[in-house]
Amino acid sequence: MFRGIGASPGVAIGKALVYKEEEIKIDGLPVKDINSELNALEKALTATKNQLQAIKTVTEKRLGADKAAIFEAHIMILEDPEMLSQVKDKLSSEGVSAAFALKSVVDSFVSIFDAMGDAYLKERAADIKDVGGRLLKNLLGLPIVDLSTLEEEVILVAHDLTPSDTATMNLDKVLGFITNIGGRTSHTAIMARTLEIPAIVGIGGITELVKAGDIIVLDGSNGEGYINPDSVTLEAFENKARDYREQREKLLALKDSVTITKDNRRVELACNIGTPKDVKGVLENGGEGVGLYRTEFLYMNRSSMPSEEEQFEAYREVLEKLEGKPVIIRTLDIGGDKELPYLSLPKEMNPFLGYRAIRICLDQPEIFKTQLRALLRASIYGNLKIMYPMISSVEEVRAANKILAEVKAELDAAKIPYSSDIEVGIMIEIPSAAVIGDMLIKEVDFFSIGTNDLIQYSTAVDRINEKISHLYEPFHPAVLRLIKLVIDHAHNGGKWVGMCGEMAGDTKLIPVLLGLGLDEFSMSAGAVLPARELIRGLSYQQLKKLAEGTLLLPTAEEIKKYVQENMTRSMA
Ligand code: PEP
Ligand code: MG
Numbered sequence: 314m315f316r317g318i319g320a321s322p323g324v325a326i327g328k329a330l331v332y333k334e335e336e337i338k339i340d341g342l343p344v345k346d347i348n349s350e351l352n353a354l355e356k357a358l359t360a361t362k363n364q365l366q367a368i369k370t371v372t373e374k375r376l377g378a379d380k381a382a383i384f385e386a387h388i389m390i391l392e393d394p395e396m397l398s399q400v401k402d403k404l405s406s407e408g409v410s411a412a413f414a415l416k417s418v419v420d421s422f423v424s425i426f427d428a429m430g431d432a433y434l435k436e437r438a439a440d441i442k443d444v445g446g447r448l449l450k451n452l453l454g455l456p457i458v459d460l461s462t463l464e465e466e467v468i469l470v471a472h473d474l475t476p477s478d479t480a481t482m483n484l485d486k487v488l489g490f491i492t493n494i495g496g497r498t499s500h501t502a503i504m505a506r507t508l509e510i511p512a513i514v515g516i517g518g519i520t521e522l523v524k525a526g527d528i529i530v531l532d533g534s535n536g537e538g539y540i541n542p543d544s545v546t547l548e549a550f551e552n553k554a555r556d557y558r559e560q561r562e563k564l565l566a567l568k569d570s571v572t573i574t575k576d577n578r579r580v581e582l583a584c585n586i587g588t589p590k591d592v593k594g595v596l597e598n599g600g601e602g603v604g605l606y607r608t609e610f611l612y613m614n615r616s617s618m619p620s621e622e623e624q625f626e627a628y629r630e631v632l633e634k635l636e637g638k639p640v641i642i643r644t645l646d647i648g649g650d651k652e653l654p655y656l657s658l659p660k661e662m663n664p665f666l667g668y669r670a671i672r673i674c675l676d677q678p679e680i681f682k683t684q685l686r687a688l689l690r691a692s693i694y695g696n697l698k699i700m701y702p703m704i705s706s707v708e709e710v711r712a713a714n715k716i717l718a719e720v721k722a723e724l725d726a727a728k729i730p731y732s733s734d735i736e737v738g739i740m741i742e743i744p745s746a747a748v749i750g751d752m753l754i755k756e757v758d759f760f761s762i763g764t765n766d767l768i769q770y771s772t773a774v775d776r777i778n779e780k781i782s783h784l785y786e787p788f789h790p791a792v793l794r795l796i797k798l799v800i801d802h803a804h805n806g807g808k809w810v811g812m813c814g815e816m817a818g819d820t821k822l823i824p825v826l827l828g829l830g831l832d833e834f835s836m837s838a839g840a841v842l843p844a845r846e847l848i849r850g851l852s853y854q855q856l857k858k859l860a861e862g863t864l865l866l867p868t869a870e871e872i873k874k875y876v877q878e879n880m881t882r883s884m885a
Pocket of ligand 1: 742764765766814
């Protein structure tokens with residue numbers, strides 16, 4: 314049995330595909346026939362080029378030309394005459410194998426680029442390593458795992474998955490994920506929930522335990538799974554999978570129902586999305602809007618900024634598909650664990666506390682203005698609300714709003730239309746903002762509480778470090794007090810307040826948040842129907858008392874126990 318952090322609910326049963334980089338060792342002994350080495354190299358080059366071309370075509374079809382451009386760059390690296398001639402020279406002059414010559418040349422190119430310190434060149438080093446590694450595997454006849462061209466259904470076993478892995482993989486064939494590292498709010502976990510793929514993260518060493526082709530069963534709700542289970546366990550998981558499917562089907566009856574408590578308190582259940590493609594999940598699960606569109610994915614996995622036009626198209630697509638339901642689009646939240654190599658940002662000691670998100674946008678207003686222009690132009694196609702991330706002070710909101718006003722004036726001058734009633738809000742994810750919420754609310758139309766970061770900043774617990782994931786505690790009394798403070802600040806200022814951190818979709822926490830007065834809950838699409846079913850069976854008046862009670866307790870454990878015991882009463 315293995316156990317990790319249940320990151321995305323659901324049961325998966327399937328064959329393992331182990332996705333990891335193995336160190337390839339090659340001896341430098343002389344070879345007998347240099348010509349056959351040269352021939353083998355040529356063959357491997359052709360095979361590699363064909364594979365890259367195929368991946369490029371698939372990516373182009375699935376994700377568009379700009380996302381596929383990276384593979385064109387990879388083909389260019391492969392055809393680079395400088396690198397190839399060095400390999401051939403080494404092979405001929407030293408009489409070593411093609412594989413040995415190739416590996417030495419690629420390693421030296423990678424270390425030269427890597428040592429340059431510049432983030433853009435470091436990314437090129439990663440590209441050369443990637444292409445060189447593929448060529449080497451083709452040369453040695455080793456298997457290559459391509460997530461974009463998966464043909465068989467698999468459970469992916471990986472150290473971690475990068476945003477580019479998840480962006481390019483053939484999702485139709487991925488039944489589940491299990492990874493060595495990560496926490497509930499790491500990128501892989503959020504992605505798995507958005508895509509409704511069962512997943513367990515933070516199972517240290519799982520890539521060493523599992524072999525390709527092993528049968529894996531996993532339950533993403535409780536974080537438990539087995540490698541090559543016996544027949545009794547397998548049957549138990551098959552039953553669980555069936556129950557889970559039946560439960561989902563039953564919940565679909567609530568797809569078009571309103572989210573209202575038994576005593577008529579109405580709240581909104583919206584969804585978090587990362588790309589326009591995720592809207593499908595929102596609509597299929599009865600989401601009442603988009604509470605967080607993380608626009609940074611538009612900027613990632615590419616070599617230059619997305620143009621205003623490209624952004625406009627993405628925002629318009631989401632707004633149109635939501636047909637007038639609210640869509641909160643968050644301005645660029647890059648930095649922390651999300652890098653943009655082409656911005657050439659220096660490496661930082663504490664990236665989560667560094668040059669990121671609104672800080673970059675205020676420092677480089679041309680980036681911010683392009684996004685705001687695209688947003689304003691798209692606003693006429695639906696119900697747009699704009700949200701700034703990582704706000705820590707009133708000055709930042711005023712500065713951002715000033716730039717927004719400038720962009721509006723520019724559009725007015727050019728007679729370009731935009732909606733006149735776009736609400737502007739901020740994420741409350743930094744404790745300083747929570748504390749001065751009474752002042753911040755005067756500057757904006759709404760708050761959305763970003764608990765993923767609020768928990769990490771208020772309790773000083775890195776949200777992606779699985780070693781301390783037991784300390785990452787949404788039920789921490791300080792976290793609940795901060796949330797109460799923010800909700801009260803918003804309501805006292807006559808405004809509404811939502812939550813787009815992962816807490817908002819957790820059925821163990823929803824009763825408390827509802828009792829504290831939260832107006833909007835934004836979550837991964839798969840969480841909407843279970844949340845709606847729960848809320849429709851609750852009494853708001855009783856939850857208010859429940860929430861008050863939680864605020865008097867000193868430890869997370871006591872709060873959890875108290876909520877569990879009292880929930881039965883609120884449902885009565
Ligand atoms: C948050 O911090 O709670 C949030 C929703 O934003 P992200 O997870 O993108 O940092
Ligand atoms: Mg955040």
